[in-house]
Amino acid sequence: MNERILRVLEFHKIIDQLVAHAATSIGKDYAANLKPSSNIQQVIQLQKETDEAAQIIRLNKTIPLGGITDIRPSIKRSEIGGTLSTTECLDVANTIYGGRQVKTFVENLEEDLPIFKELVSAIIPLRDLEIQIKSCIDDHGYVMDSASQKLRGLRSTIRTLEARVREKLENYTRTNSKMLSDSIVTIRNDRYVLPVKQEYRGSIGGIVHDQSASGQTLFMEPKAVVDLNNQLQETVLNEKQEIDRILKELSEQIALEADALNDNVRILAQIDFMHARALLGNQMKAVKPEMNDEGIIQMKQARHPLISMDEVVPNDIEIGKEYTSIVITGPNTGGKTVTLKMVGLCTLMAQAGLRVPALDGCRLAVFDEVFADIGDEQSIEQNLSTFSSHMTNIVEIMKQVDHKSLVLFDELGSGTDPGEGAALAMSILDEVIAREARVIATTHYPELKAYGYNRENVINASVEFDVESLQPTYRLLIGVPGRSNAFEISKRLGLDSSIIERAKGLIGLDSKNVENMIASLEESQLSAERDYQRAHEVLMESESIREELEKEWKQIQNKREEIYKRAEDKAEKAINKAKEEAEAIVEQVKQMKTNVDIKEHEWIDAKKRLEGAMPKLASTQKPKQVKTSSEKNDLKPGDEIKLLSVNQKGEVIKEINEKEYLVQVGIMKLKVKRDEVQLLGKPKQSYEKPITTIKGSNYHVSTELDLRGERYEDALLKLEKYIDDSLLAGYPQVSIIHGKGTGALRKGVQDFVKKHPNIASSRTGENGEGGSGVTVIKFK
Structure with a gap:
């Protein structure tokens, strides 16, 4: 640019x-x-x-x-x-x-x-280079003793020598204080000295390094510390050389x-x-613009970036789609030049990767060149008038402008005869528009007010002026040319009405018609803006109502979820309580099973207590079952089912009627309806030999247990539960099918059987019973 x-x-x-x-x-x-x-x-x-x-x-x-x-x-x-x-x-x-x-x-x-x-x-x-530097230099730029072993030693020597020199000189201050101007040890030329009175120079002896302004005090290094000071200076020099070496080494590492x-x-x-x-x-408060190479500029509520947000008046600007040129008319100080600069500066900012002060959704074009003839660049040295200065800039612009250019003309054609200036302005605009550049021009010439109506791709615009307050509003009105407002302003300022009427009679009919047309357009524009504002307010109110309804609906949903949560917590507590009671009953049954003479009423009482431990929960929603005609009476004794109310597996014992079944869930027998259970599967044939079922003491369990294919630990757990169930059923003997395999499971079964207190004896199955793959158990 x-x-x-x-x-x-x-x-x-x-x-x-x-x-x-x-x-x-x-x-x-x-x-x-x-x-x-x-x-x-x-x-x-x-x-x-x-x-x-x-x-x-x-x-x-x-x-x-x-x-x-x-x-x-x-x-x-x-x-x-x-x-x-x-x-x-x-x-x-x-x-x-x-x-x-x-x-x-x-x-x-x-x-x-x-x-x-x-x-x-x-x-x-x-990281290594950083650590190396930080281990040598502290945060204040001081090379630390730890930078090298040699540096540590040199500084230790320096501190020792300094202490010895100070000790000797302090002895002088105590024993010869009358010869000193002040009883202190000081430094001159990097050497420790004493402030000696002039008349005692010979008494102290040594080297004079400095004297006071009056000459009454000499800063002398006594002979007794000359050698120590020499050693100290030599060590300090060595220290400096070591520091230089360390810095040189660090510099080399940095270079690498x-x-x-x-x-x-x-x-x-x-x-x-x-x-x-x-x-x-x-x-x-700027936004990311959408960039294009089609010369399209669309900005809503765009602000001049250099004017305070408290003072600037936002404006909409659009160019490049329906029209490629805008001619802005209106009074001075109305904001025409600010609008030009705002468009130009926002374009430059966007092309530099900066955000632009406008509403979201703005679009800006990438131009090869942005040209501007803005302000009065009159030059005394070059003997150029205002008109000549403007024309010099315009001549340079016309040499370079093309379809990838944005051109900004401020007061085009001003500074010369109005008639010629207006004609020249229209001719320049025609040429720039013909080259398909994007143009925004401001002017005072009334002839250019009709320009936008006679040219394609051109639209008029103006800056609004409030006649009541005699102040510009700085609002840009696209599609409406500016009025002069001279008569209205003069009337408001108190000019005699007869003079104003006489002036109106002196202007041509065409000018009157143009002014009337502009006034009509302004009224239409203002009316459309008022309608838009009312529609916008209704939209905002609707949005507010919608947001309020959504908020209330969300609160209802949250409240419902909270109610469900409380219900679930209550149900969980009831189930946990039931589980605790059931575990206590099971524990009691385990203790009772060791007693062979279990009284019938005790067993019935325990069973009732177990059934009573089930929580009575009011289900708010029954589980949905997809029923078919074939499912009406599809449960048979031995079928594996799931009791939906407690999510536990069980087995069908018998059908009570068309709608009710007796099922076994764990050690509980329950009477349930068909829609309270879900069929999981039909009973499997576990062995070649038909399985006989014996019912003892109202307890249903098979006389055989098939452990084949089970993991060792799981098999023993199943065996322990099966033995307990068989004892409760009152069986005299049962068969454990463990297969032959490696023999590990068979040995585990036999070891368990030997240790069980309620098993009288065990033997290997005979030929008709499965041979060594089966162990037959007899209870006491």
């Missing part, structure tokens, strides 16, 4: 604000050099970068950019063999640390930020990582630059 255009549209003021938002010196350099791009792909990429940074700001998170400095000059010096200072080395370490912090911060963000995450993935941590460090600095500068663009947009 032409530097003059950037200056005229005050783009540099936007850059100043952007620089202020950058956190690092390298980020500020990037911001200061920002220029609009005419490459649409590059502009789209810049806008994506800014948008990602804006997402981080919306999360109320701050990128940790502290401690990062521009270390590129230091890196360059290290590469050519220079020795860096402690401050420079520390800046390198801090920048490495800052880069690692930024990398961790971005990687931990859950948002989808592909650009940021790709950038930080290229940051090289360089020069490429990685430069890459890190570049990435961190880019991240800071992106973040600064997002911060500026956030400050302006």
